[in-house]
Amino acid sequence: MSATTDSDSRRISIFDTTLRDGEQAPANALNPPQKLEMALRIEALGADWVEAGFPASSPSEFEATRLISRSLTTARFTTFCRAVRSDIETAVTAGGTDRHQVQILATGSDMHLRHKRGISRAQAVDEVAESVGHAHALGVESVSVGIEDASRGEDGLLRDIAHGAVEAGATCLVIADTSGCHLPQEYAALITKFRTWLPDSIRISTHCHNDFGLSLANAVAGLEAGADEVQATLGGIGERAGNTPLEELAALLSYKGVVLGLHTDIDVSRMYEAYTVLRGMIGLEEPRNKAIFGTYAFGTAAGIHQQGMLRNPATYEYVEPARFGRGRTLLVGRHSGRAVLRHVLDELRVVVSDEELAELYRTHITERAGGDCEDISVLKDRLARELLERPLPAAA
Template sequence: MSVHKESRRVSVFDTTLRDGEQAPGNTMTPRQKLDMALRIEALGADYIESGFPASSPSEFQATRLISRNLTSARFTTFCRAVRSDVDTAVEAGGTARHQVQVMATGSDLHLAHKRGISRDQAVQEVADTVAHAYALGVEEVSVGIEDASRGERDLLRAITLGAVEAGAVCFAVADTSGCHLPQEYGALITEFRSWLPDGVRVATHCHDDFGLSLANAVAGLAAGADEVQVTLGGIGERAGNTPLEEVAALLTYKGALLGLHTDIDVAAMYEAYTALRAVIGLEEPRNKAIFGTYAFGTAAGIHQQGMLRNPATYEYVEPARFGRERSLLIGRHSGRAVLRHILDELGIAVSEDDLAGLYRTHIAERTGGDCEDISVVKDRLARELTTRQPAAA
């Protein structure tokens, strides 16, 4: 039974070029970052995080290139709660269409063991940096609260209220260690929503250490978050971030139930992901949702029998919607149904005994590798069975 709600548009913040790139093996040059930024902008992202300009000349140059070439999306720079980081970000990208994201330290654990500062210092440095960014003419300042999922509520509230007073217009609530369950993260977003005045956005920022980044992001959106921070293919620190394609695909099918939608061009995502893999040397996984090599492929005979009659039997997510193609793979688990299908397409009739022999040779007792695409087996059978036909008089 379908459920209809008034649909709320979800803002998409892409951090492929910052959080995604900082993971081992994902380094990109400034020009490569520009190319990916333009591809991600074309998908319909609202914000594209260019990087951390104060961290290196390469990040500075990437921000300069991206800021000068984006036409519809805003660019975001990552800054610590330090005035000089914002100065460098503005030097790199100017102030127009520029969102500065100031990192706040959101837990006593991080304050004690990473920063070595007090709660009061943590609150003050964020408010001061937000105010400094606006004094420089930056159009929009967001606060990303690191380790918010393990943060003490009174600390999180103090940081939030201080930053709002300084003018912050968005708060990214980070499950930095990927430790939350969906119900925990949803409850955290509800609290943030209750602290904030109307017009101030809340964004999800979830990591995938338990494989829950998508579930947590959706729980956050359902609890009132306005924006989702994502990466293409889910690349990112440790197990990665919330994948853009999974959020977009889920809202394509379940948006009416959730009352949510995005403006992401889902048909173009796979091409952008393929370009990203080429840049960072990422092998295509076999079983990843939406983007996996065999996300829309099967070698199981029972599944193939149903799909040959109606793909909907085993295919809820439709490949063509996402720039993909369905694939039937022939392997030892395929059945006679797919073999009959191939022979029918070739217009070749065989006896039941011959069919049993072909089944043993081409499916049940296959040798020389794993699965093959149905078209490869079809060509082989065409050659083999044509040679068996009697020559014309």
């Protein structure tokens, strides 16, 4: 199967927040040189925006922003700021104004206003508008406003923040399902509201968390409802259960872009390499069953599956591993059937009787495997050694 892009499909902007939302989650800390390396790798994938971090939060974040801002050549970079003048000034000092988007955090729900901020709705609206204006006064042309907890916000508050931000010069609104509480239809309805409140020239970005495992579904629902951009992370790393996984979004649009009328310019063949480097930096074990990036995302040990895949991989393999820098893995274990054993013997050009096949199956698979699996290449090497003295048939 090959991916196709319809000429009428809409290009989706990719905002990578691996180095900010992903990196701020427990155990994911990166030092400035590591952040720079990952920023360059993410840029090479084709991301439009690379979020460098929160420069006002620490000297390390400041230095990472400084390095990244001077090194990117195709992607633009973003800094994360509270609606505080000093945060914005620090971000500009670290990264300058060229190709720099300042993202200002807005408080989008009464729950957060009451229990976290202790301010009124009017104050929340005013601080955002004032901060956007201050960023422009410092020479920043691209200013986005990330509305935290928008998925639990009341329409009046959200609309006032949106209007105030745009009037002050914001060019993008980020609609955050911060707690990951929305269903796709709920998030789509929220994006639809913002699309009706905002001029078409204002970019709308999704920021979805994965607490219910719906971050990808919500992001896609948001795109279908009119969002222009997705904030995502490599491997879906991020707060709590994480963020929209970049690789899953890119893979989905690669295969289903025509159906959805959407596409990205992400180079899917290089994502796994970048993810592997990231895992090494943060000490993240590779999950066995994660889509696209899981150890066995393209592997099987079940005999029924193997029988079909040995004849035609497409029988069970809709997503092609080679397109994502991965390889197909056939594992041999107690769930494997005789088909995989026959396949190995055929490759070795060893002819056996049905009785011999049954005995080899018993000694090399059913009794040997137990509860573990081994790669088919290991079985092949072992059989080659054991059957080395057998006469081989003449070449055809």
